[in-house]
Amino acid sequence: MNAAITSTGQREFHSGEQEQSLSLDFLHRYLLGNYRELYAATLALDVNDHNAVLIATNLLTTAAEADPARRRAEGRLIARRLALLPPPRVYGLFRALRRARVNNRRTRAIMRDWLAARPDLAFDAVKYRGAVKDVVRHAHLRPGGELGPFLFAPRGKAAYATPILETWRRAHYEQAALYRLPYTVAEGFAAKHRIARATFLDRIAPQLTRLERLRLQESARGLKADAVRADLTTMPLTRLASYVLSLSLDERAHRRTELTAALRAAARRAAGGQAGRWGSVVAVLDDSFSTYGSGHKRRRPLAVALACHFLLEALAREYTPLWLSGRSDALLVHPYGATPLGERVLDGLDRRPERLVIVSDGWDNAPPGLAGEVLRIWRTRLDPHRACAVVHLNPVYDAADFDVRRLAPTVPTAGIRDAENLVALVELARFADGRTGLPELRAHLDRRVEEFLGEDT
Template identity: 55%
Template sequence: MTDTYTDLLACEDLLLFAAAAVSSTGQREFHTGADDQRPALDFLHEYVHGTLPDLYGLMLALHVNDHNAARIVHTLLSRPRPSADPATRVRENGLIGRRLALMPPQRVYRLFRRLAAERVNNRRTRAVMRAWLARRPLALDALKYRAGLRAAARHARVPLPAEVARFLFSGPAARRARPYTTPLLESHRRAHYAARELYGLPFTVAEGFATHHRVPRAVFLEGIAERTTAAERLRLDRGARRLGLDAPLTDLGSAPLLRLCVYVLGLPVAERRERRAELEAALERAALRTAGPLAGTWPRTAAVLDDSYSSIGSPVRRNRPLALALACHHLLRALSPDGSSHWLSGRADPLTARPAGPTRLTETILDALDTGPSRVVVVSDGYDDTPPLLSDALLLWRRRVDPERSVTMVHLAPVLDTDSLAPHRLSPAVPTIGLHDPAVLPSLVELARFGEERLGLADLRAHLLATADTLLAADRPEEAP
């Protein structure tokens, strides 16, 4: 490795930023408040953009969460670098387009409204907005995201279809004055007068009309089921069951793994036991789908999973850390069928997991190592009850018991420690990376290699460039100037 000491520091800084950008959303967590999270993230974005500007945009190729991806896009558009070489600019444009295509539309419109309010009006910003809007169902967005679409269309000077423009820029009376030829807009116009018309609208729009027309909730849910998204059906499933609908609103196994785990943990323990066969089958299907072609390919892996009281999260992210642990349990079983899971509570039934008890990681990690795995994955916020004991035990294990690194260990943390501007580390002997979505766990384990001090900035740069080029080759969006 030919990296200088400065390069090694830069590599460490970039990994620290990646860990924070994957895990933190600037919201309140169990150990830290939102007011502590936001300044820490602000500093990291400013620092990496200022010191490693050529690599800052490449972070969009990693699995940073949507909150930080939107922040990176905002920075790239509002503070362009005139000195960037053409190849870097083309790659950044491609990554911006691809990441915006993957984001929830409401978050993209929030970003566009911010850019418009700040009068970020350069050619690149307008081109990014136009390219994204060109792929959107504008009639649907006019109903669901009216303010965002209106602001983006004005700012980027996007010519809209006549009826969409009329719906967006006219007053209520003018919008309903004459019929539309666009079915969705016409259904919205008629739904003001007839309850039967609301079933042609998206769920979030139809719900208001159902209240206006005093449609019984059970009747409304049964009638609107085909117009709901998968996430909406999962969220409404419990309510529909309570109302006695004959069939559930959704096939649970088709839901994203993390959403399904959040749903399961929201059920009373007694109901989870009663529906055990259904829920376990759905979790297994979701995990196998998430693992994809990697299913069954991992070496023997031991998972150490945190179900201590702090895994309850916060009121705004309730049970999120525990849901991530449950999702990783099922995903790692799909990736490594002969692996094992070790819960801090000693729990043998993951379906009935609940946040309780102390955080005693040392004993659980040692128990996991006793099973003879090739890889250990620790999913925890890292706030152990006896930090010195944990750190010293892992250092001793790495230096004296396994100096050849025959067993790899990685710590995945779902929260940010604002004091260190990174997820809370277990020990210098174990690389730590943030975790926001279990679907990207395999790539995070790969990224953690760079935290073991065996690879430097040149290797990390090559990894980021290769990841970006692979993503863009698979799905190349329209490039902005």
């Protein structure tokens, strides 16, 4: 579970892409072969999109190894998870199954039902035309209306009755039409018509999705395309934290009021009904140099720590953040220095909180192992009755250990990718400290599966 939450098979600060991919692939194959039921159940957890696709692919590829009842249960989990995934991920999964020649009846049914549930398949046909065509071929489908001719002979018709298909046709020779298409499609037409980038961004702005606006905002600002402005108060918390960290320190200081208000609004949404109910909380937050991550996942560990900071502030009645660097201004944090986790954990425990939450990649190196010793002595001698709940949330998968790196056997550790999942992960972490066993884990997963599928308990 920790691997499926944190790892994307990409390079991390302490391990390369190949090492990450091989380690993750081994885990998937091991769980699939030995604990197939539990493996499928992880689709109901907050696993990242990369691992959700891998799980679905492996289950569909090995369908012959499961009995009919198990295949039906897996099919429901896969269908529900696919409904929650971004469309490009699902189309990528379907194309991978086509390349692997996986074409059993259940796979075709999943493809058919997913396409049938799409709110606007004509829109998909324009935005993901090659993928939709591959899926239709592989699942032996016959799209109705004008979709068939559009997919397989798009330039053969003089005009389309479906508005978006006709807009796509006109965009080949009429510049005004391209501004009614999705951004990713219109961008290609803009290049074909040699439209200035600033002009294109200004006029395509109404078609941009929320995340496209966030991604393009800074480049549009440089081009003075003022129409491309993201409403930061509606952004997801971790995504917003990544955006904030992508700005220079001067820009963050200049926009302090706007950025802080947006982060706190996102944190309140993520906290929901738990806001203010966590009592006194101390957070030890890692902003050491290793939180830079890698070129593939730039500043991702630090973004998770920053998002957790604002979420814990919203969850706690009384909150104290302790950044490893000693900084007190969360908005200006940046990856720098060693990882003196032991010292900061001591500072946190000294305040006697009800909860101590550690957000770190676990590479305690100043001095090495101090945090583990502090936590061991605290749990076994100073607080054996667990008056203070300690949990370690780790955003980085350790390929060598097939898990996230832990600080101490006595402290539960859970992988985290998005701060929005923090509350659920704190509950899940209790399965990692040895006080609960497989029956409890199965019961927890059964409950999560029922909730995920929308069944009555």
